[in-house]
Amino acid sequence: MSDTIVVTGIGVICSIGTNAQECFTSLVNEQSGIDSIQYLETVHKDKFKLGEVKRSNAELATMLDLPVSNVHKYSRTALLAMVSANEAFKMAVSVNGEKTTGIVSSTTVGGMDVTEKRFLKETGDNSYLQTHPCGDSSKEIAKYLNSTDYYTTLNTACSSGTNALIHGVRLLNHGIVDRVVVGGVDALTKFTLNGFNSLMILDEDYCKPFDADRKGLNLAEGGGYLVLERKNEVEKYLCQLRGFANANDAYHQTASSPNGDGAFKSMSEALKMSGIKASSIDYINVHGTGTQNNDLSEGVALNRLFGEGKVPSFSSTKSYTGHTLAGAAGIEAVFSVLSIINDVIYPNLNFSRPIEELKLVPNTKLIKNGGVKNVMSNSFGFGGNNSTVIFSK
Amino acid sequence: MALYIKSSDCISAQATFGSYLPEELINTDASFYNCIKPEYKKYISPKLLRRMSPIIRNGVSCSLSALQNAEIDNPDAIIVGTALGCIKDTTSFLTQLIEDNEALPNPTHFIQSTHNTIAGQLALLLKCSNYNFTFSQMHNSFECALLDAQLLLLDNEAKNVLVGGVDELTETSYELIKDLECYKDAKLGEGGAFFVLSSDESEVVFKGVSIINSSQCDFNDELQKYGLSIDDIDLVVAGDKFEDDPSYSDFHKTFAEKPYLWYKPFVGEFGTVSSIALYLGVKAIEDQSIPACWTKNKAKIEACNNVLIYNNVGGEQSLMLLSIN
Numbered sequence: 001m002s003d004t005i006v007v008t009g010i011g012v013i014c015s016i017g018t019n020a021q022e023c024f025t026s027l028v029n030e031q032s033g034i035d036s037i038q039y040l041e042t043v044h045k046d047k048f049k050l051g052e053v054k055r056s057n058a059e060l061a062t063m064l065d066l067p068v069s070n071v072h073k074y075s076r077t078a079l080l081a082m083v084s085a086n087e088a089f090k091m092a093v094s095v096n097g098e099k100t101t102g103i104v105s106s107t108t109v110g111g112m113d114v115t116e117k118r119f120l121k122e123t124g125d126n127s128y129l130q131t132h133p134c135g136d137s138s139k140e141i142a143k144y145l146n147s148t149d150y151y152t153t154l155n156t157a158c159s160s161g162t163n164a165l166i167h168g169v170r171l172l173n174h175g176i177v178d179r180v181v182v183g184g185v186d187a188l189t190k191f192t193l194n195g196f197n198s199l200m201i202l203d204e205d206y207c208k209p210f211d212a213d214r215k216g217l218n219l220a221e222g223g224g225y226l227v228l229e230r231k232n233e234v235e236k237y238l239c240q241l242r243g244f245a246n247a248n249d250a251y252h253q254t255a256s257s258p259n260g261d262g263a264f265k266s267m268s269e270a271l272k273m274s275g276i277k278a279s280s281i282d283y284i285n286v287h288g289t290g291t292q293n294n295d296l297s298e299g300v301a302l303n304r305l306f307g308e309g310k311v312p313s314f315s316s317t318k319s320y321t322g323h324t325l326a327g328a329a330g331i332e333a334v335f336s337v338l339s340i341i342n343d344v345i346y347p348n349l350n351f352s353r354p355i356e357e358l359k360l361v362p363n364t365k366l367i368k369n370g371g372v373k374n375v376m377s378n379s380f381g382f383g384g385n386n387s388t389v390i391f392s393k
Numbered sequence: 394m395a396l397y398i399k400s401s402d403c404i405s406a407q408a409t410f411g412s413y414l415p416e417e418l419i420n421t422d423a424s425f426y427n428c429i430k431p432e433y434k435k436y437i438s439p440k441l442l443r444r445m446s447p448i449i450r451n452g453v454s455c456s457l458s459a460l461q462n463a464e465i466d467n468p469d470a471i472i473v474g475t476a477l478g479c480i481k482d483t484t485s486f487l488t489q490l491i492e493d494n495e496a497l498p499n500p501t502h503f504i505q506s507t508h509n510t511i512a513g514q515l516a517l518l519l520k521c522s523n524y525n526f527t528f529s530q531m532h533n534s535f536e537c538a539l540l541d542a543q544l545l546l547l548d549n550e551a552k553n554v555l556v557g558g559v560d561e562l563t564e565t566s567y568e569l570i571k572d573l574e575c576y577k578d579a580k581l582g583e584g585g586a587f588f589v590l591s592s593d594e595s596e597v598v599f600k601g602v603s604i605i606n607s608s609q610c611d612f613n614d615e616l617q618k619y620g621l622s623i624d625d626i627d628l629v630v631a632g633d634k635f636e637d638d639p640s641y642s643d644f645h646k647t648f649a650e651k652p653y654l655w656y657k658p659f660v661g662e663f664g665t666v667s668s669i670a671l672y673l674g675v676k677a678i679e680d681q682s683i684p685a686c687w688t689k690n691k692a693k694i695e696a697c698n699n700v701l702i703y704n705n706v707g708g709e710q711s712l713m714l715l716s717i718n
Binding site: 042043044054067074107110115120121125126127129130132133135136138139142148149150151152153154156157162167170171173174190191194195197198199246248249251252253255261262265287339381382383384385 | 464471474476477478484485486488490491492494495497498499500503504506507508509510512513515516517519520521522523525526527528529530531533534537541544545547548567568571572574604606607664671686
């Protein structure tokens with residue numbers, strides 16, 4: 001990185017809270033947001049648990065001071081994106097004033113929540129598709145924040161949010177914008193619920209990341225955003241962004257390689273960029289979906305990189321939030337920042353027995369004042385996409 | 394640092410995988426343009442091909458062709474732009490899901506529905522573990538991918554980047570999207586183009602891409618950022634959808650005297666069609682001419698040193714600039 005990049009704002013909405021403070025409280029109190037289905041209309045209502053944001057679209061609109069009568073104009077994805085991006089943006093503006101701001105968001109299914117309700121049901125008028133494209137929610141964020149100079153959207157499946165961050169840093173380094181809101185969002189949909197169900201990687205019970213008896217993931221929704229700026233141009237900041245990398249596993253369209261090659265490469269390259277020694281990483285917020293394949297592959301990569309028995313404290317906060325797809329990397333980046341500024345390491349819920357091949361035990365008790373300085377966060381996705389980001393005090 | 398377009402290839406309703414542009418345009422009575430299919434089997438094994446939707450086979454084969462033209466086995470980055478992504482697999486999965494009331498739909502469609510399937514498949518086929526991004530910002534999807542490629546090269550993080558834009562149009566998706574505000578009055582199409590953008594010197598200089606979201610655009614100002622003036626431009630490639638397209642009236646006023654290439658009436662409008670415009674610009678510089686049927690005002694193309702490519706869909710505008718080395 002040519003300039004030092006710092007985080008000046010954070011915003012998040014997910015199943016454990018509608019803002020950063022609420023989410024942090026849930027994390028330290030070990031309160032999961034995964035529950036029986038309340039909002040999503042699906043025949044699987046009694047079968048699966050989801051990490052739903054406990055707010056209706058009308059309630060989300062009210063949080064944004066948007067007229068409830070206009071709520072049908074927005075996808076749930078866009079509403080979640082605006083709530084969390086706005087929280088991060090406001091925080092940065094209140095401390096460091098107004099600046100030319102770019103929006104780099106990400107989503108995997110865009111406005112699918114609207115599309116799937118009306119697809120095949122309405123003939124003649126397909127104007128509801130206006131909110132379908134991935135770019136729609138990013139444009140809505142830009143309009144809402146009155147920052148339409150540059151907005152874009154990444155879609156690299158579940159690693160999207162970190163890749164949005166990487167593109168955002170490039171924009172800052174090349175002076176294209178002076179501030180950038182980066183992150184990701186996804187709303188729950190029948191499309192993704194049935195998609196992951198067809199792949200048979202959903203746990204009907206609470207997900208158990210990194211546990212020997214893990215059965216799959218809990219699908220969820222939410223948005224998470226950071227504001228990034230150049231360090232020499234700000235008054236105050238939350239923490240530094242030290243390194244990042246994106247790599248491809250080049251193994252399979254959906255499965256991760258047994259050697260965790262992609263994960264190993266993204267973590268190693270991010271470490272290299274940060275200039276931080278592997279042994280100086282204090283906490284890893286792992287991707288840890290709770291699927292057989294991901295956790296094994298990610299664990300193998302962790303052992304390869306840090307050495308068996310030397311892997312730093314790690315946990316998967318997906319045991320609280322569920323897997324929010326493109327929202328995950330943004331949300332977990334916010335949690336990583338909160339870990340640094342509050343000096344805590346979150347416990348991994350629902351863990352009882354380590355995966356035999358790995359002998360890796362995640363952190364299961366809240367650690368306070370342990371001196372958290374450097375935090376790594378992983379996000380991996382379909383298409384073999386692997387991304388890692390490192391934040392420092 | 395100068396950047397170059399080392400190779401390019403395109404897939405469209407008029408030209409697919411060729412070193413020349415047709416002298417006569419194909420007209421179609423169909424409601425939209427489908428692209429001319431290349432010989433996919435030259436690039437993709439029949440077994441893989443069977444499972445691939447049009448966007449995946451078009452994106453993958455066009456990319457592989459561009460890489461072959463540049464004699465590159467493994468690019469340092471793969472960056473794809475797509476406005477609507479794998480819409481065929483998406484609608485197939487959605488249809489099955491709704492019609493069978495969420496009884497187990499076919500996972501293959503779900504797996505292949507995500508926008509980054511094209512870039513992901515390329516990584517798999519090339520065994521390429523490098524940087525792999527997919528952008529999806531409607532009409533600027535390709536431009537955002539191109540900007541990321543440009544910045545990656547300027548940061549010295551890559552020497553050769555495979556970058557392109559691609560979208561597909563099927564009967565189902567045509568019916569769905571034809572009424573969208575941005576597609577009103579346009580004949581729709583599909584296809585795309587891929588490029589190897591490189592820091593290695595070659596014939597066509599890529600000066601850069603600018604994205605402007607505004608109701609206006611000061612063309613002089615924008616050109617100045619690249620050290621050029623309106624006088625320096627020898628050829629424009631513009632996204633007019635039809636004669637007297639109001640979105641292009643300012644642009645037309647400014648550049649009316651210049652040789653004026655257009656393409657949307659021949660290949661159709663779609664989210665990443667500006668990738669084809671960039672391909673036309675590259676061809677114009679390489680060949681120092683363009684078949685007359687592609688020019689709007691029949692102005693004769695003389696020395697073609699600087700080419701401006703302009704697109705505007707509802708105020709979401711982009712400028713791309715090419716020069717001869």
